[in-house]
Amino acid sequence: MTSTRATLLQVAERAGVSLASTSRALHGTGASRAMVERVRAAAAELGYSADAIGRSLRMKKTFQIAFAVADIGNPVYVEMMRGIHEVLAPHGYRVVVMTTGDTAASAAELVRSLNSGFVDGMVVIPLRTDDELIAEIQRAPVPVVVIGRALSEHGVSSVSTDSAAGIGQAVRHVLDRGRRRIGFLNGPLDTTPGASRQRGFDAAIGAEGVHTERVETEIAGDFTVAEGIVAARRLFDRASGQAPRLDAVVAANDLLAIGAIRAARELGLSVPGDVAVTGMDDTELGRVFLPSLTSVSLGSAARGRAAAELMLGLTDDPDQQARQIAVGPELIVRESTTDGAA
Amino acid sequence: MTSTRATLLQVAERAGVSLASTSRALHGTGASRAMVERVRAAAAELGYSADAIGRSLRMKKTFQIAFAVADIGNPVYVEMMRGIHEVLAPHGYRVVVMTTGDTAASAAELVRSLNSGFVDGMVVIPLRTDDELIAEIQRAPVPVVVIGRALSEHGVSSVSTDSAAGIGQAVRHVLDRGRRRIGFLNGPLDTTPGASRQRGFDAAIGAEGVHTERVETEIAGDFTVAEGIVAARRLFDRASGQAPRLDAVVAANDLLAIGAIRAARELGLSVPGDVAVTGMDDTELGRVFLPSLTSVSLGSAARGRAAAELMLGLTDDPDQQARQIAVGPELIVRESTTDGAA
DNA sequence: AGTCGGACTGGAAACGTTTCCAATCCGGGT
DNA sequence: ACCCGGATTGGAAACGTTTCCAGTCCGACT
Numbered sequence: 117m118t119s120t121r122a123t124l125l126q127v128a129e130r131a132g133v134s135l136a137s138t139s140r141a142l143h144g145t146g147a148s149r150a151m152v153e154r155v156r157a158a159a160a161e162l163g164y165s166a167d168a169i170g171r172s173l174r175m176k177k178t179f180q181i182a183f184a185v186a187d188i189g190n191p192v193y194v195e196m197m198r199g200i201h202e203v204l205a206p207h208g209y210r211v212v213v214m215t216t217g218d219t220a221a222s223a224a225e226l227v228r229s230l231n232s233g234f235v236d237g238m239v240v241i242p243l244r245t246d247d248e249l250i251a252e253i254q255r256a257p258v259p260v261v262v263i264g265r266a267l268s269e270h271g272v273s274s275v276s277t278d279s280a281a282g283i284g285q286a287v288r289h290v291l292d293r294g295r296r297r298i299g300f301l302n303g304p305l306d307t308t309p310g311a312s313r314q315r316g317f318d319a320a321i322g323a324e325g326v327h328t329e330r331v332e333t334e335i336a337g338d339f340t341v342a343e344g345i346v347a348a349r350r351l352f353d354r355a356s357g358q359a360p361r362l363d364a365v366v367a368a369n370d371l372l373a374i375g376a377i378r379a380a381r382e383l384g385l386s387v388p389g390d391v392a393v394t395g396m397d398d399t400e401l402g403r404v405f406l407p408s409l410t411s412v413s414l415g416s417a418a419r420g421r422a423a424a425e426l427m428l429g430l431t432d433d434p435d436q437q438a439r440q441i442a443v444g445p446e447l448i449v450r451e452s453t454t455d456g457a458a
Numbered sequence: 459m460t461s462t463r464a465t466l467l468q469v470a471e472r473a474g475v476s477l478a479s480t481s482r483a484l485h486g487t488g489a490s491r492a493m494v495e496r497v498r499a500a501a502a503e504l505g506y507s508a509d510a511i512g513r514s515l516r517m518k519k520t521f522q523i524a525f526a527v528a529d530i531g532n533p534v535y536v537e538m539m540r541g542i543h544e545v546l547a548p549h550g551y552r553v554v555v556m557t558t559g560d561t562a563a564s565a566a567e568l569v570r571s572l573n574s575g576f577v578d579g580m581v582v583i584p585l586r587t588d589d590e591l592i593a594e595i596q597r598a599p600v601p602v603v604v605i606g607r608a609l610s611e612h613g614v615s616s617v618s619t620d621s622a623a624g625i626g627q628a629v630r631h632v633l634d635r636g637r638r639r640i641g642f643l644n645g646p647l648d649t650t651p652g653a654s655r656q657r658g659f660d661a662a663i664g665a666e667g668v669h670t671e672r673v674e675t676e677i678a679g680d681f682t683v684a685e686g687i688v689a690a691r692r693l694f695d696r697a698s699g700q701a702p703r704l705d706a707v708v709a710a711n712d713l714l715a716i717g718a719i720r721a722a723r724e725l726g727l728s729v730p731g732d733v734a735v736t737g738m739d740d741t742e743l744g745r746v747f748l749p750s751l752t753s754v755s756l757g758s759a760a761r762g763r764a765a766a767e768l769m770l771g772l773t774d775d776p777d778q779q780a781r782q783i784a785v786g787p788e789l790i791v792r793e794s795t796t797d798g799a800a
Numbered sequence: 801a802g803t804c805g806g807a808c809t810g811g812a813a814a815c816g817t818t819t820c821c822a823a824t825c826c827g828g829g830t
Numbered sequence: 831a832c833c834c835g836g837a838t839t840g841g842a843a844a845c846g847t848t849t850c851c852a853g854t855c856c857g858a859c860t
Contacts, residue, residue, distance in 0.1 A: 120601055121573060123846060130612075134810040139848055148808060168576035169520065170846030172511045173815050178575075181553070189540040191533070200532040201555065210554050211574070212522070213543065231463060232814095234510035234522075234552070257463055341746045374746050381748065404683045404716050406723065406748055465816060476840040490838060512816030553839050687824055 122162035131158035144164070148163065154363040181427060182238040183227055184214040188357050191399045191458055192369075192416050193241065196263065199241060199420025207428060209236070220246040227252040236431050239263060239423045243307050259430035261423045267441050273430065273438040276421045279309060280316025282412040282445030286366045286394040288347060289410070293454065295364035295392055297330040299351045301376055302368040310335075313368045315397070316364035324334035330360055336372055346373020351376075352383055363391055364453075370395035370402040372413055375454065377405075392453040415443040464504035473500035484508070497599040498541065510666045521616050523769060524580040525771035526556040526568055534711075534758050539604065541762025542581060551578070557747060562588040569594040569602060578773050581765045603765045606650050608782050615772065615780040617765045621651060621738065622658025624754035624787030628708045628736040629662035631752070631789055635796065637706035637734055639672040641693045643718055644710040645681040649679060652677075655710045655738070672702055678714055687715020693718075694725055705733055706795075712737035712753055719747075719794065734795040750791035757785040 128138040131154050141147040141155035151358070158164075172178045180202055180449045201211050212235055216223040223242045232236060237259040242249060242403040250270050253260045256258070257352040266276040283300075290298060300317045303310045321331055332354060336347035344367065352362065365380075367373035373395030375385050385391050387407055395402050402409030402429065429436060465796040468478040473496050483489040483497035500506075514520045515521045525542055527535040544554050554577055560629060565584045569591065579601040584591060595602045602617070608618040610770050625642075632640060645652045656675070663673055674696060678689035685707065694704065707722075709715035715737030717728050727733050729749055737744050737753040744751030764783045771778060 121575070124848095125846080136811075136849075137809055140809090143848080146808075151808080164573075164574075165573040167846050168574040169511060169514045170815095171848075173515050173845090174847045174849085176815070178511065188543060189536055191536075193531075194531055194536050196554070201530060203559065205557070210556065212552050212554050213539070214552065215543065215547070229507075231505075231507040232510040233463065247839090341742075370747075378748065400683075401743055401746065404713075404743065405718075405746075406720065413745075428823090466818095477817090478819075478841075479839060482839090488838075493838080509816050512845095513818075515815090515847090516819085518819045518845070531826080647806080 117360045120372050121167070122164040123239075124164070126157065127162055129234050130162060131155045140431075144225045178234060178236050179208055180210045180212050180235045181424075182214055182230075182235045182240075183455050184216050184223070184238060186216050186241070186242040186243045187219045188213055188215060191401060192397050192414075195399075195416035196241070196420035199417035199425045201422070203416075203421050203424035203428070215241060217242065218243050220244040220249045220356075224249040224252040227256055230256045230258055230260070233257065236319045237261070239420075239427060243442045245308055254397065255280045259427060259434055261426045261430070263419055263423050263433060265312075266442070267453035268438070268440045271438045272428050273388065275426065275443065277414040277419060277445055279414060280312045280319065280446060282396060282414060282447075283313050283316035283366065283368070284323075284380050285409075285445060285447040286396070287317065289449065290364040290366065290392050290394065291328075293364075293392060295363065296328050297360050297362045298328060298332075298364045299365045300331075300333045300368075301344065301348055301351060301365055301372050302333060302335050303343075303372065304337070305335060307339075309339075310368065317366065330362070331362045332362065336375070339369050339371055341371045341375045341378070344372035345379050346375075347372070348376040348379035349382075352379060359430075361390075365391060365393045367393065367395050370399045370409060373452070374401065374405060374411055375410070377407075377409075388451065388455050394453055398448050402450075405452075407455065409448045410453040411448050413446045413448050415446070419443050463509070464501075464506040465652055466506070466508070467594065468723075469497065469504055471502045472504060473497045486560050490734040491628065510685065519580050520576060521550055522552045522577045523766075524554045524556055524572075524577045524582075526558050526565070526580060528560045528583070528585045529557050530557060533743060534739050534756075537758035538583070538765075539544045539764035541759035542766045544759075545763050545766035545770070547745070558582065558584060559613075560585050562591045563585040563723070566591040566594040569598055572598045572600055572602070575599065579603070580740060581769060582760075589648055593670075601769060601776055603763055604769045605765050607654075608784065610782045612779045615768050615782065617677050617761050617768065617785065619756040619785045620787055621754075621756060621759060622654045624738060625655050625658035625708065626662035626757060626791075627753050627787060628738070628752075629659065629790040630793060632706040632708065633668065635706075637671050637704050637732060639705045640674075641707045641716050642673075642675045642710075643686065643690055643693060643703045643707055644675060644677050645685075645714065646679070647677060649681075651681075652710065659708065672704070674704065678717070681711050681713055683713045683717045683720070684768050686714035687721050689714070689719075690718040690721035691724070694721060694727075703732075707733060709734045709735065709737050711757070712739045712741045712751060714716045715751055715753070715794070716747060718744065719749075720752075730793065730795050730797050736795055740790050744792075747794075749797065752792045752795040755788045755790050755792050757788070761785050 128135045138155050150192045161196045239261045241263045262274040334351040335348045338342040365376045373393050376393050378390050395409045399411035400413040402411045470477045480497050483494045500761035513796045581603045583605045604616040609616045661764045676693040678685040694706045715735050718735050723732050737751045740753040
C-alpha cells in the first residue's frame, strides 16, 4: 500500500539496472530477453505504470485530441463525437471536449489556446467562420481539422458535406410526391449551415423545369424545436389568409422539422396528409418520432470518423498537404412525407 | 513566424531577467511592478504561452477530469456531460471523455488506467458494478466520483438518485388517473438501473392500499427504442388473449417508453386514450415527442453538476471524507398520460 | 591469437515549468 | 554612519520520462 505511485527510477533500482535500460525494456526496443524479463518483474512488483505527463514532456506528444463544438448536447455533435472517439481511441488517443461558444471570436480564442500544447490536434466545428478564425487555424502549432465548410482555398483540412445539395434532394423529393406549395424553414442566415442551406433551397426552387404554385421562406431564431414551432406558426399564418395552403415544409434540420410538425398539428393539419415535412441530419430524434421523419442524412458519424482519419494522418506527418473530404448527403425517406398513397 | 513555440527561458532572456523571476511575473506572486511589466512585454513580443505539459509535470496537476460512460451518445449521459462541463470549465478544468464498455471488468480497467496520471480525477457511470470495480476505485491515485448507485458503505463519493422511488411516482400517477392494468417495461435486470427500477416497481405495486386488476413485467434486451418495441409487443401480446387489456405502461426509461408507444400504435391503440405511457430520464426526445412523454426526471444535468462539485471539493482536499449526494426524482406530467379527460 | 563488429548496457542530457533557498538591495530606525 | 528586516531577485533543483552517445561484452572471422 505505497501511498505514492512508483516511478521508473524505482523500478530501475529494484531491478538493479540502469534507468535507460528500464525504459527500453518496458517500451520495447533494443533490450535483451533477460533484461525485459527482469524489469517486467520489478515493474509488476511495484505496480508501476508509466506517467503520462513525464512521457508527454519528453516525447512532445500528449496522445490527446480536442473536439470543440458550440454546444455539446446537440445530438448531431454527439454523434460526431462518437465517430471521432471510435476512430481515435484504438490508436491510443484520448478525446478532450471543449465548447467554442457561438461566436467566431470565441472559437478563435479556443484555437489559440492550442498554444499551451495540451493536445496533439483539434477537430473543430465552428458555427460561424471569419477571417480571424481562419488565420488562427493556419497558425496553430498543431493540426486542426474543420468540420463544416470546405476550406481548401485556405490550406485548411476540412470535412464538409454538401448540405445545399441535400436541401435540393429534399425539395425534389416533395416535388416528386406532387407537392407544389413549399415552405422552407431555416435557421439564422449568418451561421454556416443556415447560409448554405438557404443557398441550396433557392437553387433547387430556381432550377430548370421546376414548377411550384407557391414558395415561402421563414427564418427561426435558432436551430431548436422551440424556435421551430414559433417560426412554423408564422410560416403557416402567412400562408393562411391567401389562397393555397402550404402542402410541404422543408426544414433545415430535424429539430426545426419537428417544430413544424407540432405547429401543423396545432392547426389541425395532418402530417404527411395535409403537409409533408422533411428534416436534415437524420438524428435519432427523427428516426423514432411519430411520424418518423424523412430527413437528409449528412452522415454525422461518418463525418466524425473522416475528421478523425484526417487527424491521424496529420499527426503522423504535420506538414502533409491539407486535404478535404466531402461526405455526400443522402435522403432517408420515412413516414413524414409518405404514408399510404404514393 | 517562429516555427517553434517560445519557451519561458526565451522570454527570460529577452527580458534580461532570470527564469525564476519570469515565472513569478507571469504566474503572479512576489514580483515587482516593474518586473511584471517588463516580462509581460517580452512575453507578448514572443507570443509566449505557457506549456501545459511542463507545468503539469512540475505542479503534479493536469487540470483535466475524465468522464467515463458506457456509451457517449446516450442522451442521458450527454446531458450529464454538459452539466459536468458547465461546472468544471469555469474552474479551468478540461473534460476528457472515455468509454467504459459495458462490463464491470472493463470499467475497472479504465479506473486502473488512472495510474498513468493523465487526469486529476474521474467521474464514472458504471453500467454494472462489482467488487473488483469498487476495489479499483478505492485504490485509485486520484479522486473518483461515481454517478449511479450510492456507495457510502465503501467510502466512495457518489451521486445517486432514487430511481426506485421515481418508478413509484410513475406508478402512483397512472393509478391516480384510474388505470388498473399496468405493464412494466424494464431493461436488463443485471444492470444497476434495471435492478433498482424493478425493485421500485415491485414495491409500488405491493404497497399498502394499492388496487390493481392486472400487473405484468417484461424485460427488454437493452434500454433502446428498438428493443423497447420488441418487448412491448410481447407485453401487449401476453395481455391480449386473456380478459382485460393493459391500460398503462410504465417504462424504465424514455427510449423504452417510446418503443411502447410505437408498439401500441401498431396495434391500433391510442396513447394515452387506450393506454397511458410513462418514461424515465426526461430526455429531450420525450419532451418533443408526440404525444409528449410523461417522464420521471432523474435530474441528469443536476447529477452531472453535483458530481462535478464533489470532484472540485476532492481535488482541493483529496483526503476529505467521501460524500454522497442524492438528487430527488421528479415526475413531469405531459401528454402521454393525460389528454383531455382528467 | 588478434581484431572486427554487432548486441546490449549505462551515463547524462533534455523536454518546460515552478519553487526552495540564498543572496542582494533598499529604506528606516538607532 | 550602521544595522536590521522586508521586498525582490537569481541559482539550482526537481517533476518522470526518452534517447543520444559512448562504452562494454562476446562471438566469429581471418
